Amino acid sequence: xxxxxxxxxxxxxxxxxxxxxxxxxxxxxxxxxxxxxxxxxxxxxxxxxxxxxxxxxxxxxxxxxxxxxxxxxxxxxxxxxxxxxxxxxxxxxxxxxxxxxxxxxxxxxxxxxxxxxxxxxxxxxxxxxxxxxxxxxxxxxxxxxxxxxxxxxxxxxxxxxxxxxxxxxxxxxxxxxxxxxxxxxxxxxxxxxxxxxxxxxxxxxxxxxxxxxxxxxxxxxxxxxxxxxxxxxxxxxxxxxxxxxxxxxxxxxxxxxxxx
Amino acid sequence: xxxxxxxxxxxxxxxxxxxxxxxxxxxxxxxxxxxxxxxxxxxxxxxxxxxxxxxxxxxxxxxxxxxxxxxxxxxxxxxxxxxxxxxxxxxxxxxxxxxxxxxxxxxxxxxxxxxxxxxxxxxxxxxxxxxxxxxxxxxxxxxxxxxxxxxxxxxxxxxxxxxxxxxxxxxxxxxxxxxxxxxxxxxxxxxxxxxxxxxxxxxxxxxxxxxxxxxxxxxxxxxxxxxxxxxxxxxxxxxxxxxxxx
Ligand SMILES: Nc1ncnc2c1ncn2[C@@H]1O[C@H](COP(=O)(O)OP(=O)(O)OP(=O)(O)O)[C@@H](O)[C@H]1O
Ligand SMILES: [Mg+2]
Numbered sequence: 001x002x003x004x005x006x007x008x009x010x011x012x013x014x015x016x017x018x019x020x021x022x023x024x025x026x027x028x029x030x031x032x033x034x035x036x037x038x039x040x041x042x043x044x045x046x047x048x049x050x051x052x053x054x055x056x057x058x059x060x061x062x063x064x065x066x067x068x069x070x071x072x073x074x075x076x077x078x079x080x081x082x083x084x085x086x087x088x089x090x091x092x093x094x095x096x097x098x099x100x101x102x103x104x105x106x107x108x109x110x111x112x113x114x115x116x117x118x119x120x121x122x123x124x125x126x127x128x129x130x131x132x133x134x135x136x137x138x139x140x141x142x143x144x145x146x147x148x149x150x151x152x153x154x155x156x157x158x159x160x161x162x163x164x165x166x167x168x169x170x171x172x173x174x175x176x177x178x179x180x181x182x183x184x185x186x187x188x189x190x191x192x193x194x195x196x197x198x199x200x201x202x203x204x205x206x207x208x209x210x211x212x213x214x215x216x217x218x219x220x221x222x223x224x225x226x227x228x229x230x231x232x233x234x235x236x237x238x239x240x241x242x243x244x245x246x247x248x249x250x251x252x253x254x255x256x257x258x259x260x
Numbered sequence: 261x262x263x264x265x266x267x268x269x270x271x272x273x274x275x276x277x278x279x280x281x282x283x284x285x286x287x288x289x290x291x292x293x294x295x296x297x298x299x300x301x302x303x304x305x306x307x308x309x310x311x312x313x314x315x316x317x318x319x320x321x322x323x324x325x326x327x328x329x330x331x332x333x334x335x336x337x338x339x340x341x342x343x344x345x346x347x348x349x350x351x352x353x354x355x356x357x358x359x360x361x362x363x364x365x366x367x368x369x370x371x372x373x374x375x376x377x378x379x380x381x382x383x384x385x386x387x388x389x390x391x392x393x394x395x396x397x398x399x400x401x402x403x404x405x406x407x408x409x410x411x412x413x414x415x416x417x418x419x420x421x422x423x424x425x426x427x428x429x430x431x432x433x434x435x436x437x438x439x440x441x442x443x444x445x446x447x448x449x450x451x452x453x454x455x456x457x458x459x460x461x462x463x464x465x466x467x468x469x470x471x472x473x474x475x476x477x478x479x480x481x482x483x484x485x486x487x488x489x490x491x492x493x494x495x496x497x498x499x500x501x502x503x504x505x506x
Contacts, residue, residue, distance in 0.1 A: 155316050156346040157332040160360040161411055167363050175350040253350045253391040 037224035043223040055212060057231055063207035064235070066195050067123060071130025072192045078131075079138030079188065080181060087103060087146025088173060100136065106194045108133035112202050126199040126208075135190035138258075141184025144189060145177030179233035179251045186243040193236045209235070265447065266290040266313070266415065270322035273308055278320075279463050282308050284472035293445045295438075297458035299505065300468030300476075306451045307343060309473065310417045313449065318473070319477045326415070335366065338391040343419040343451075345404040347392040353403050354379070354388040374408060378406040381436060383429075397424040405433070409440065415447045423453070434460055438485060439447035455501050459486050477504045 011184035017037040024036035031039070046055040086093040106238070111132050119125035157172045198212025209232050266289070269470040273283040290296050298306045308477055311317040313324055318418040324331045325337070338460040339360070347356050354375060361371035379385055382402035392400055401424045408416060424432045438461060452458050458465045460480055479501055483493050 022267060064377075152342065152344065152346040153335075156342065157359070159314050159316065159338070159340040159364075159417075160363065160407065161336040161339070162359075162363040163336065163411075171359065171362070172348070175348075178350070238477070251350075254395070 001253070032220045034042045035226055039223045040226045040230070042234060044227040047224065047231075049225050052224070053213075055210075056213075057228070060207050060209050060212050060228070061231060061235060064200065064209045064232075067126040067199065067205070068130060068192055068196050069198025070123060070127035070241075071195070072134055072189060074127070075131045075135040075138055075188060075192065076185065076213075077132075079184065080142055082167070083084060083139045083142025084146055084173065087143040088167075089168075090147075093143060093147075100139070104136050108191070112199060114126070115199075116202065116204065121204050123205055124202040126196065128191045129199040130195045134192035137188040137191060138181070139183040141180045141187070142177060145184075146173055148180070149176045150175060179254060180245075180249060182243070182247040183234065186240065186247065189239055189243055190236070192197045193232075193239060197232055210228070214254075224243060264328055265292040265326070266449075267325045268309075268313075268322070269325070271309075271312065271319050271324065272321035273307075273312065273317075273319050275306070281472040283312075284474045285311075286473065286475060288466065288475060290447060290449060292447055293439055294464065295448045295462045296450065297462040298449065298451045299453070299455065299458050299465055299501070300473060301470045301505070302453070304468050304471045305473035307419055310324065310340060310419055310451055312336055312492070313415075314417050314501040316340070316487045337414045338417060339408045339413040339415075341404050341408045341419060341421045343423075345392075345400045347400055347407070349392050352389050353384055353395070355485075356392070356403055357407045357410055359407060364411070368378075373407075374410055376412050381409075382406045382433070384483070398426065398429060400431070401425060402453055408495055412444070413446075415449065417487065418448065418450045420453065421449050422457070430457075435486065437461065442485070447452065455498050455505070457488065457503065459497050460489060465501060466503065481506070 021036045021038060028034045035043070039107060043052075044057075045054050047055050050056040081095070082096070086096050093214055094126035108129050111129055115125045119128060124147075153172055153176055154168065157168055162168050162171065163192045195212035197213070201214050203211060203214070205211060209228050213225050213228045213232075216222070268286055268288040268290075271283055271286040272281075274281050284315060285465070286309065300306055308317060312319050315331050315338065331338075335455055338409060348359065351359065357375045357378060358371055362375060366374070379388060379480065384399065384402055386407070387395065387399065395403065399505065401421060405418075405421050408418070422433050425433060434457060437448075440446070448461075450458075450461060452461075462481055465479045465481060467479065468474065469476045479497070483491070483497070488493060
């Protein structure tokens with residue numbers, strides 16, 4: 001980031017906080033309904049430091065990330081492997097398509113009741129919601145990536161002596177579909193992170209950023225609620241950065257690929 | 261020269277549900293170790309013929325036999341160099357060239373040595389770690405050539421492999437090709453639009469009619485190698501083929 005961008009960055013965040021602060025004091029002025037940045041920022045610090053009884057933000061972040069990884073890794077494994085097969089074998093795709101199209105429009109949140117009934121209030125129940133939310137972007141992008149591979153690359157592999165299906169998969173299909181898969185990974189991760197919050201709001205575990213938002217509301221502490229909201233945004237931003245960096249480093253062979 | 265190496269018998273091919281007649285009853289024998297050029301107007305069906313020999317396309321009538329056995333699909337005994345290169349964009353120059361060696365299960369060290377030799381041959385030293393999108397058209401073509409040559413197949417099928425090169429590089433690559441060919445005794449079937457190139461390289465030049473392609477004339481090139489492009493016999497043969505084509 002150069003100096004000019006840094007100035008724009010600070011100005012952007014600063015004006016957002018300023019408008020929020022002014023709005024609070026003119027229109028709300030009630031600490032049980034909303035909190036201004038001047039209150040949120042100290043609370044945020046206290047939550048990070050563990051100064052507030054019953055709230056320790058780093059621990060909640062770890063729990064949320066735990067839920068996220070539990071559901072997301074399964075979604076990646078399933079989405080990628082099924083996507084490879086369905087992308088390559090058109091018959092498998094045709095078989096899966098109606099099922100996918102039926103389930104996909106159901107919002108992950110709508111699965112929460114059934115997930116709690118089936119799995120009780122457990123970490124697995126949270127992971128299940130996250131799985132449901134993130135598996136489809138990964139699956140569909142992988143299918144798209146495989147089915148849009150240009151035929152000439154397969155032919156080149158064949159004529160250069162690749163006789164085994166395994167070689168074609170490992171040396172052509174997987175690398176060629178990597179860009180689409182990584183896009184699916186990034187989009188899926190975003191959905192997964194949103195699902196973490198939704199699942200935790202329903203109390204599947206007693207720790208987690210999402211759960212503490214709900215708890216903050218019960219305590220009538222909007223400063224806590226907003227602090228946790230900000231934490232969710234910040235962690236989500238970091239996750240997105242990680243996947244973008246991963247994307248840029250893995251698919252650097254693509255012409256005109258830009259990270260920013 | 262042995263008989264019954266590559267035999268093309270009554271080969272016909274249509275595209276578009278039988279609407280586009282591409283190959284019309286082609287009969288051709290290619291001998292082991294021979295350098296044969298295919299010459300014909302654009303769109304006549306040369307690439308199609310090469311693809312059928314490579315096993316990437318099915319004919320509608322007739323057959324192609326290699327050493328008595330019918331060709332039904334791709335095989336490690338034949339390697340094709342594509343007109344549009346088809347380099348793997350996710351592999352570097354070195355990675356592309358190593359591909360054929362990897363699938364042949366050649367040990368890494370030896371494969372690297374072989375690849376390095378061919379990189380030198382096609383003048384791509386220093387570009388080993390470049391990706392295809394970072395190369396010029398001519399450089400891509402040279403990678404495609406090296407990628408096929410390392411496979412060391414019995415038959416090389418080359419679809420205008422030097423078309424994108426400048427005259428100087430092309431001439432140099434032509435002499436290299438003749439050198440490799442005579443050193444390794446490969447059989448090469450070579451599609452080109454350049455009469456000069458055909459005469460310079462080949463033992464025989466097969467001239468096709470416009471689509472649907474039929475063998476119009478087969479011209480034997482009896483000039484001893486290395487050939488002088490400006491010798492009288494060379495120029496005369498060029499003129500003779502030129503007349504056949506037009
Ligand atoms: N997959 C296909 N489907 C339909 N038509 C095709 C297909 N491939 C080639 N053709 C047609 O077959 C004819 C022969 O094509 P081919 O590529 O073999 O010609 P060519 O002799 O290699 O031409 P050029 O010298 O321009 O490369 C052309 O008219 C082309 O339009
Ligand atoms: Mg062609």
